[in-house]
Amino acid sequence: MELELRHLRMVLAIAEAGSVTKAAASLGLAQPALTTQLQRIERMLGGALFTRDRRGVLPTPLGDLVLARARVLIPAVTGLHDEASELITAGGTARYRVGATNGPIVAGLVRRLTDAHPGGPVSIHSTWSENEVAQMTVDGRLDYALVGACSTPPAGLPTGLIWQVVSVDAVWVLLNERHPLAGRDEVGLGELAGEQWITAPGDGCFLECFAAACAREGFSPRTPTSIDASSAFDLVVAGGAIALCQGLVRSVPGAVAVPLRGAPLRWRHLLGWDPDGPAAARASELYGYAVEAYLEIVTQRPRYARWLIGHSDLGVQQAISLLPKPSRPGLAGRSDPMIA
Incomplete structure (x- = not known):
């Protein structure tokens, strides 16, 4: 299994929500499913991305690194797809x-x-x-x-x-x-x-x-x-x-x-x-x-x-x-x- 853009979206959603449960709701996923995905991502990267306490989740140093990259990569890839879509549409090709x-x-x-x-x-x-x-x-x-x-x-x-x-x-x-x-x-x-x-x-x-x-x-x-x-x-x-x-x-x-x-x-x-x-x-x-x-x-x-x-x-x-x-x-x- 390789790290994909959807994995970065999940990590970013958890960080922004401050909670796996809230992030799962925003993504339209069941909480156990998102927890399982997070565990897989952490295994791929070799360490925990978040710590948990009474207030929710906080990124670890590894989590901060992943989030910094995610905040650059996700908009860049989204922009690429938008520009490609506009180019195809402008050419009149379905x-x-x-x-x-x-x-x-x-x-x-x-x-x-x-x-x-x-x-x-x-x-x-x-x-x-x-x-x-x-x-x-x-x-x-x-x-x-x-x-x-x-x-x-x-x-x-x-x-x-x-x-x-x-x-x-x-x-x-x-x-x-x-x-x-x-x-x-x-x-x-x-x-x-x-x-x-x-x-x-x-x-x-x-x-x-x-x-x-x-x-x-x-x-x-x-x-x-x-x-x-x-x-x-x-x-x-x-x-x-x-x-x-x-x-x-x-x-x-x-x-x-x-x-x-x-x-x-x-x-x-x-x-x-x-x-x-x-x-x-x-x-x-x-x-x-x-x-x-x-x-x-x-x-x-x-x-x-x-x-x-x-x-x-x-x-x-x-x-x-x-x-x-x-x-x-x-x-x-x-x-x-x-x-x-």
Whole structure:
């Protein structure tokens, strides 16, 4: 993990608020989430940035150094983005800067966008952090955020964006093909109580939602290990763990994805943008491409497509009324998972 501008913003917010709790509220984050981020930043820099007493927090000498640099770097980078934005706007060229967390529809969305705007300024910023993507969109450094989350709007992310649900999907479990439950049509979450879990990294509320779902089944799970997708597949195939995954997960030799009975966990693909920014005028185009990309992926996952037939509340979702009419008629309003 490397120090990023968003980390400096967090440190500055804590210093200005004089309290982690107050800073978390101003950033639209839960206090534990900001505390965890601060601890990560301090580990990266090799020391504590703040001391704490009855009056709140005070910067250490290392904290003073970081704050001094942050007060120079943040305005400089913000000014650079503003000037670049003005230059592009003056040239009359629409830009498409998309930030995305890992998900199956990202590639299809970008491919459709670049096909529709050959030679145009289309760029993708990929990261595991939903918070990073959302903050960059709020700051104007990105035009659109494509993230995954348990809820709408996503919990714990910066405020100021409109979020449109592209799809709602069930969370399945990825098992080694020799696992005793691998041949089942579905498994109950409680049947997996003793397993070692792995999941993709993220800074949203998924782990809390997972723990709550397990509690409803009467057990407390081992804390899942966050690991990148490629390593997760390798670990499952080796028989070292089972993975929480999207129902849209690709086929992997040696592993089998199995539905969880009752779909106790659900995952949303969300497109976000600033309703007051220039990107809002083109949000319907992006939404249409995102839906097309999702539908394409589902046709490539026949087992999940068949499973969706009996779960009419899942799949592509009805667009909210705030969204302009999509560039490809009919896509935004589709909610029939048979097509997905």
